[in-house]
Amino acid sequence: MTDHNCFRWPRGQQCAVSLTYDDALTVHHESVAPFLASRGLSATFNVVAHNGFTENTEAWKRVAALGHELGNHSLFHPCRRDPPESYPWLAPHYDLCHYTRQRWSDELRVANCLLEMIDGRSERTFGNTCCHTTIGQGEHETRFDDIVAALFVAARGPLNNAVVRPDTLRYSALGHFSGDARTAAELQRLVELARSQGGWIIFMFHGVGAGTHNLFIDGEQHGRFIEWLSAQAGQVWTASMVEVAGHLRRAGYAAAP
Numbered sequence: 001m002t003d004h005n006c007f008r009w010p011r012g013q014q015c016a017v018s019l020t021y022d023d024a025l026t027v028h029h030e031s032v033a034p035f036l037a038s039r040g041l042s043a044t045f046n047v048v049a050h051n052g053f054t055e056n057t058e059a060w061k062r063v064a065a066l067g068h069e070l071g072n073h074s075l076f077h078p079c080r081r082d083p084p085e086s087y088p089w090l091a092p093h094y095d096l097c098h099y100t101r102q103r104w105s106d107e108l109r110v111a112n113c114l115l116e117m118i119d120g121r122s123e124r125t126f127g128n129t130c131c132h133t134t135i136g137q138g139e140h141e142t143r144f145d146d147i148v149a150a151l152f153v154a155a156r157g158p159l160n161n162a163v164v165r166p167d168t169l170r171y172s173a174l175g176h177f178s179g180d181a182r183t184a185a186e187l188q189r190l191v192e193l194a195r196s197q198g199g200w201i202i203f204m205f206h207g208v209g210a211g212t213h214n215l216f217i218d219g220e221q222h223g224r225f226i227e228w229l230s231a232q233a234g235q236v237w238t239a240s241m242v243e244v245a246g247h248l249r250r251a252g253y254a255a256a257p
């Protein structure tokens with residue numbers, strides 16, 4: 001069933017691309033989600049399930065209705081403040097260094113419940129906050145792959161600039177690239193790398209256009225990249241993480257040892 005060198009993709013496509021947009025930004029529901037849908041593409045919007053999200057749930061219902069995935073990006077967006085001066089915007093009580101496994105699992109589970117009330121879906125993926133993969137500190141620092149494995153179809157793992165292939169497939173810790181601040185040409189080259197490997201490339205974006213987030217891709221470059229992906233649709237499968245992970249699971253691809 002499985003090919004040892006490259007994945008088999010639907011309709012003979014040569015690789016898969018998942019675009020993930022983090023932090024539930026206004027630009028995502030106002031323009032990015034409708035733009036992608038108008039080009040026949042679906043993506044994953046990793047929403048932080050508080051603040052802007054809970055204040056405008058109708059907007060996110062519309063995003064889901066366009067065929068996009070609402071990914072879980074936790075309730076309160078905790079990250080590791082290690083060293084303590086990192087992430088100064090983050091409240092000290094949302095420091096993953098001080099989270100217990102139970103607290104993290106509880107937070108992600110409640111966020112899943114909230115998202116299911118918005119989109120009615122019971123399966124989704126996890127977009128890790130600040131790309132962090134561990135909780136606790138010092139000798140108590142542990143990876144949380146097993147927590148996300150129990151709650152999600154798949155999850156982003158380390159920001160390691162690696163294409164996902166059969167020999168690196170870990171559903172609960174998928175390698176990915178940052179798409180922030182890149183040009184359309186750079187992003188296209190990375191997709192070509194994935195195509196040459198028959199793999200799955202996952203991009204993490206934040207803002208689209210200046211002023212939308214401190215991390216962002218230029219709006220025009222983003223637009224060019226999306227138009228290119230749309231033109232490549234016969235060979236390049238652009239779909240949300242939950243769709244691509246679901247395909248691989250149904251096709252029988254087991255996690256790499």
Ligand SMILES: [Zn+2]
Nearest residue numbers: 022023129130
């Ligand atoms: Zn985030």
